[in-house]
Amino acid sequence: MNKAVLISTGVALAVSLAACNRADAPAEANAPAAASASAADTESVKKLETDFLGAIKAKDFATAKAAYASDAVMVLPGDAPFKGAAVIAAEYDEFAADPAGKFDAANESTVVGADMAYSQGTYAVTYTDSKTKKVENGQGYYLMVYRKQPDGSWKIVQDVSSPLPKAS
Numbered sequence: 001m002n003k004a005v006l007i008s009t010g011v012a013l014a015v016s017l018a019a020c021n022r023a024d025a026p027a028e029a030n031a032p033a034a035a036s037a038s039a040a041d042t043e044s045v046k047k048l049e050t051d052f053l054g055a056i057k058a059k060d061f062a063t064a065k066a067a068y069a070s071d072a073v074m075v076l077p078g079d080a081p082f083k084g085a086a087v088i089a090a091e092y093d094e095f096a097a098d099p100a101g102k103f104d105a106a107n108e109s110t111v112v113g114a115d116m117a118y119s120q121g122t123y124a125v126t127y128t129d130s131k132t133k134k135v136e137n138g139q140g141y142y143l144m145v146y147r148k149q150p151d152g153s154w155k156i157v158q159d160v161s162s163p164l165p166k167a168s
Contacts, residue, residue, distance in 0.1 A: 037112035045117045045146050045154050046110055052156070053105045061092045069147060069155035077140065077163040088159075095127065100135045102126040105142065115148040123161065139164045 037045075048067060055063035065085070068074075074082040074091065082088045095101050105123040120143045129136050145158035 037114055037117070041114070041117075041148065041154070042110075042112040045112045045119070048146065048154050048156075049107060049110060049119050049144065053107070056103045057105070059096060059101070061096050065089045065092055067156050068159070069149070069157045072155070072157050072159065074159040076161050077138070098128050100126055100128045117146040117148075117154065119144050119146075122164075 052064055052067040055061070055067075065088070068085045068088055070085045071083075072085055072088060074088045076082070076091075082091050095103075103123065103125050105121055107119055107121040109121075110119040111117060120141070123140050123142055125138050125140070127136055127138075128134070140161050140163040142162075143158070143160045144156050146154045147157045149155055
């Protein structure tokens with residue numbers, strides 16, 4: 001009988017320890033493996049971002065506008081979110097009309113999954129402040145989220161910019 005109790009206790013202890021180890025493991029270890037991106041998807045997202053950032057720098061706003069999904073959201077410093085491709089397009093039209101408008105960006109990283117991706121980097125922008133009419137220069141950090149479309153293409157669904165502090 002002592003052997004049966006000892007074996008039962010040992011089994012219970014082993015099961016308890018196994019459960020504790022699983023609970024202490026990082027969440028990623030317990031989650032199902034995420035589907036990985038194909039090489040073609042990774043290349044497509046990186047090309048989309050390169051073309052998109054290059055288009056804004058070149059003031060090719062038709063190309064920039066086409067990069068957004070119809071339900072995209074763009075967030076710029078100091079403004080309420082621009083929701084929907086048509087509203088985002090109107091913001092680009094305003095920037096296009098600004099003779100001082102300039103934009104340049106540099107990618108720092110891109111991560112691509114099976115149907116979602118993101119990229120991040122820094123940007124520099126020059127624009128005319130609509131309230132003060134003064135030409136302003138800014139630098140910031142961007143994060144863009146992409147979603148794979150039913151036709152296999154990729155579109156921007158979130159475009160968020162955050163200013164960096166001005167040097168004092």
